[in-house]
Amino acid sequence: MIQTLQQYMQFPFVRYALIVGTLIALCSSLLGVTLVLKRFSFIGDGLSHVAFGAIAIAGVLNISDDMLFVMPFTVFCAILLLRTGRNARVKGDAAIAMISVGALAVGYLLLNLFPTSSNLSGDVCSTLFGSTSILTLTQAEVWLCAVLSLAVVVLFVLFYNKLFAVTFDEDFARAVGTRVEAYNLLIAVVIAVIIVLAMNLVGSLLISALIIFPALSAMRLFKSFRGVTVCAAILSVACAVSGMLISIVGGTPVGSTIVAVDIAVFAVCALIERVRG
Amino acid sequence: MALITCRDLTLGYESHAILEHLSFTVGAGDYLCVVGENGSGKSTLMRTMLGLQKPLSGSIAFGDGMKQNEIGYLPQQTAIQRDFPATVWEIVLSGCQARAGRRFFYGKADKATAAHNLERMGMTGFRNRCYRELSGGQQQRVLLARALCATRKLLLLDEPVSGLDPKVTAEMYGLIEGLNREGVTIVMISHDIAAAVRYATHILHVGGTKTFFGDIGAYRDSAIGRRFIALEGGDEA
Numbered sequence: 306m307i308q309t310l311q312q313y314m315q316f317p318f319v320r321y322a323l324i325v326g327t328l329i330a331l332c333s334s335l336l337g338v339t340l341v342l343k344r345f346s347f348i349g350d351g352l353s354h355v356a357f358g359a360i361a362i363a364g365v366l367n368i369s370d371d372m373l374f375v376m377p378f379t380v381f382c383a384i385l386l387l388r389t390g391r392n393a394r395v396k397g398d399a400a401i402a403m404i405s406v407g408a409l410a411v412g413y414l415l416l417n418l419f420p421t422s423s424n425l426s427g428d429v430c431s432t433l434f435g436s437t438s439i440l441t442l443t444q445a446e447v448w449l450c451a452v453l454s455l456a457v458v459v460l461f462v463l464f465y466n467k468l469f470a471v472t473f474d475e476d477f478a479r480a481v482g483t484r485v486e487a488y489n490l491l492i493a494v495v496i497a498v499i500i501v502l503a504m505n506l507v508g509s510l511l512i513s514a515l516i517i518f519p520a521l522s523a524m525r526l527f528k529s530f531r532g533v534t535v536c537a538a539i540l541s542v543a544c545a546v547s548g549m550l551i552s553i554v555g556g557t558p559v560g561s562t563i564v565a566v567d568i569a570v571f572a573v574c575a576l577i578e579r580v581r582g
Numbered sequence: 583m584a585l586i587t588c589r590d591l592t593l594g595y596e597s598h599a600i601l602e603h604l605s606f607t608v609g610a611g612d613y614l615c616v617v618g619e620n621g622s623g624k625s626t627l628m629r630t631m632l633g634l635q636k637p638l639s640g641s642i643a644f645g646d647g648m649k650q651n652e653i654g655y656l657p658q659q660t661a662i663q664r665d666f667p668a669t670v671w672e673i674v675l676s677g678c679q680a681r682a683g684r685r686f687f688y689g690k691a692d693k694a695t696a697a698h699n700l701e702r703m704g705m706t707g708f709r710n711r712c713y714r715e716l717s718g719g720q721q722q723r724v725l726l727a728r729a730l731c732a733t734r735k736l737l738l739l740d741e742p743v744s745g746l747d748p749k750v751t752a753e754m755y756g757l758i759e760g761l762n763r764e765g766v767t768i769v770m771i772s773h774d775i776a777a778a779v780r781y782a783t784h785i786l787h788v789g790g791t792k793t794f795f796g797d798i799g800a801y802r803d804s805a806i807g808r809r810f811i812a813l814e815g816g817d818e819a
């Protein structure tokens with residue numbers, strides 16, 4: 306088995322995949338803690354569908370580098386969702402359901418009306434479940450992913466205290482003059498960026514799992530915000546790496562393997578919590 | 583000049599007025615109790631003073647070098663979720679946000695302030711405990727320590743003793759009185775009229791169109807005060 310791995314490691318695309326996968330897992334888990342605690346996870350879910358729709362549109366418009374289109378589009382929708390979520394008159398969750406399911410439907414419709422390749426269901430499947438796309442990354446995409454991921458990590462570390470304050474008690478933070486709206490916007494934009502990045506790794510349907518599971522697992526084990534954040538990051542990276550290795554050796558789809566490992570870890574953490582009482 | 587001067591305030595939600603023509607001042611060192619029935623708009627008033635919502639009309643002016651973001655605040659119900667992982671220390675330190683300003687990380691001075699306020703509330707031993715595993719009274723102390731980190735001058739407390747047993751309630755009042763003696767101005771919402779007339783220097787009684795504002799002696803003598811004190815069983819009166 307070690308030999309098989311060594312063999313695979315000689316291919317640059319496998320190394321790229323591992324690097325990018327690790328970085329994406331790291332940033333998604335960092336923001337995952339905030340997302341879960343702020344009850345924002347539904348926004349993550351909604352946005353992943355939006356990103357799917359955006360990819361379909363990019364395909365139809367024949368945009369060669371679809372990241373350049375998908376990224377701004379998803380960020381735009383993230384801001385839109387955040388705004389409607391604040392607006393008391395429009396029910397936030399209904400708006401999100403509308404946008405996300407709408408994007409899914411329109412995306413699929415567009416892919417059907419303007420098929421770009423003969424293997425439509427294969428295309429849709431890989432967009433939704435990210436079956437092989439992580440292995441087809443170009444060097445430029447790897448760089449883009451790496452730079453964006455590092456930017457997310459740096460932002461997170463710098464704003465860690467503010468994020469805690471805004472997540473823990475928004476009203477108090479606002480009362481003492483913290484610019485809550487700005488930080489909520491930052492969170493939404495960063496989530497959008499992470500989701501577009503993570504599409505490459507696990508596909509749009511499984512992104513929420515990548516973001517949420519490590520946070521939930523860590524919350525079983527630790528009782529401080531810092532503990533949960535650090536633990537979520539470690540678990541997420543470990544799950545992503547082992548998931549990718551398993552999928553390389555076993556020939557299983559990358560995204561669902563990673564999520565399966567995440568689920569297994571969550572089960573173990575829940576068990577540990579039980580045993581500890 | 584007073585710390586806070588409210589002139590002809592009208593408060594409410596989406597142009598629906600709840601409180602009208604409210605005028606009062608809070609001077610340095612005052613202990614103002616805000617009393618009134620459920621739903622009369624006490625919390626709304628406090629949120630407006632904090633700048634969390636805008637008054638429908640009227641003005642709130644800050645004086646004596648006071649800024650709106652220098653107020654320490656203890657909310658009535660914290661929307662904090664039951665499963666939020668956070669230690670006492672992390673929460674108290676988050677009270678230093680305004681102090682830290684544009685700095686990304688808390689400095690030595692911030693940490694010293696947080697430790698000092700934790701000590702003042704007698705919670706130093708709980709520093710690394712998980713917030714959600716504390717009792718209601720301990721949680722209130724933690725949030726009060728957080729509020730103290732945000733201010734040296736003025737505390738806004740929204741029903742700080744609701745849900746606490748008589749012993750802990752008395753302790754809480756003792757803590758607040760001690761802070762007032764140290765020079766912290768207190769604005770407290772309370773349904774405990776007996777404690778209000780005992781500790782407060784001023785009373786703001788809100789409710790519909792009949793509002794009262796004045797010092798404690800005037801309140802005892804006023805018609806609205808006498809009725810309310812008798813009604814709520816204020817044995818002090």
Ligand SMILES: Nc1ncnc2c1ncn2[C@@H]1O[C@H](COP(=O)(O)OP(=O)(O)OP(=O)(O)O)[C@@H](O)[C@H]1O
Nearest residue numbers: 595600618619620621622623624625626627658741
């Ligand atoms: N977010 C809101 N939107 C619309 N109306 C609200 C909102 N919050 C409160 N109200 C209304 O404003 C009025 C005053 O509410 P507020 O919470 O200020 O009362 P209160 O005096 O603090 O009551 P209590 O003693 O129960 O805490 C109530 O009639 C309430 O229904």
Ligand SMILES: [Mg+2]
Nearest residue numbers: 624625658740
């Ligand atoms: Mg209230």
